[in-house]
Amino acid sequence: MKNTIVGVDLAKDVIQVCITKRNKVLSNKEMIPSEFSAWLATSNSATIVFEACSTANHWQQLAHSYGHDARQISAKLVANIRQNQKTDKNDALAVAQACSLPEVKFVSGKTFKQQELQSIVRIKELSVKHKVAVENQIRALLLEFGIRTPTKGSIVNVVELTLEDADNGFCDELRDSLAIAFNGYLDLVGAIKKYESALERVANSNADCRKLMALEGVGPMNAVNLYMLLSCGEMGTFRTGKDASACVGLTPIQHSTGGKAKLGSIGKHIRNHSMRSVLVSGAMAVCSQVKRRVPRTTKETWLKGLIERRGMRCAAVALANKTVRTAFSLLANDTEYKAIPVAS
Template identity: 55%
Template sequence: MYRTKVGVDLAKEVIQVCIYRNKKVQSNIEMTPNEFLCWLVNAKPVTIIFEACGTSNYWKQKAISAGHDARLISAKLVATVRQNQKTDKNDALAIVQAASLPDVTFIGGKTVEQQQLQTIKRLRELAVKHQGAIKKQLVSLLLELNIRISNRKGGIISAIDGVLEDASNGLSVECRIAIDTAKMNLKVSIEAVHRYDDCLENSVIAHADCKKILKLEGVGTMNAINLYLALGCSDIGVFSKGKDASACIGLTPIQHSSGGFVKLGSIGKHCKNSILRSQLICGAMAAVNQAVIREAKTKKDVWIKGLVERRGKKCAAVALANKTVRTAFAMLTQGTEYKAELLAA
């Protein structure tokens, strides 16, 4: 790190910049985004610490391109260090103070490619939520009118069409129009999810790292992107070990050790990114189900079968997800390929 540290508190319209050098705050001023961009280009190389938040990845990329040492720091750590009331000046100063702590862990930023993949993934998640919400509301509202619909025969769209065409159910013209409008919104959401899926599949093909991760057991398009977003950054602040990445995702037992006694608990129910962990475990469960019903061909199949016999499928799925994260970390950091170890003939 350079001797001069700059703490930057980002906001939508203004940016607070605190310059710290020779154990003193040299300045703590407010800039517009354009003024800050000009400052980045003209200033001598320094260490710039951004609080991890919206637009922080963009500004980190700009700072690095201007020749600075740019890093991201946890907003939770900054809030813990901040003194006095919450203001832009106090936040910028707290960022510098937090970055000066011994053995502080910085956050790895995302590349432009990762940001674009994350955009598609988040839009898909939003479309899936809208799709589920419309389905549940239509089913529950029609049930209030004692109209029961099922998606077993032809899907929920076909079932709603049948309700709209049924003249004996007593629905008014206005109610039929409202239900038809909701049905059209549902169709749009379903089509949006399919289009997002196509975008993700094409993106995976275009990324060599994602294609490598696809070779792992229980990893499909979505999990390949999840692992690439979580582990695929080679910048400062990434995990030093695969087990650290797995612990951050929430796939290792909770540890509560003190006084030389090591106490390991269960896998925590609450984690920072529950969606990522859930999708990894679902993919691992699919791989476990396949490994149980077929003849073992690889050493990992034997390991899965033995684990299922001892602990059950759920524990085996979590253990496989843990192993998947650690293997993907090794592949991305070392540039290796995954090859399953076949059993001797």
């Protein structure tokens, strides 16, 4: 199957497989997952391109195990290439056509180990969202009865006192419902701590993550995120640290026309906003410390000057940008990070 390109459109129950060779469609048929797995095992080596989606990593790993050149391609690019109406056949054909574009950028996908790490991160993120939602609802419901909770503190003491107060007029049904919601909140808090402990153990046991945690503002969570991004190119194959930083959304949006380039903001709509959020949060913590004391390293000297000129938020984004670029260099060159102390 030399020079054969196979475009694959993945779905839960069926898989559309479009086989092309020298810009001609040989077949474009639907398979169930077991049929496609058997086809991968029995077919000669070919270039198989999957539209990046939730199951693409599994199929890419399986195709690699059978000797195929398996790749993933952006779903947005496929949508731009697709002709006529959106059907499985047209999608599979568009995947194969997109693969033939000059200088096309593929999504490298993840290894099995990286999928495990991503699953822990995603479970933790969902638990954090649920915890915030439950906490906000409890705060709002108590406020309707004139019971105020600390704006930035924990709601635990206030809710416990409310449940124990027999003179507040709450009926038994409301008291039981509030107790159930509160117990669910406590369960989420405990679960988040367990997820954070699991990520910390993973980061400490991984040599690359330990390198990354030497960077300013990088803890276990940021180290795992950077490891997943840079070690295999989660959002693309990066040639430079600048490409990786731009992919996370830490560089200004550029608009060029007529030989004139204009730089805007870093943009609100990016693919992985949660990664950017935790990176900037870590950088903000570093900025808060540097602002209150004398710089100890050359990077802190640069950072403090930037804080004085542009403010905390801009400095935090700039530090997060530098962190991603430095992390790329550390992993690409297999080096250790050493901060340069200020000359006395």
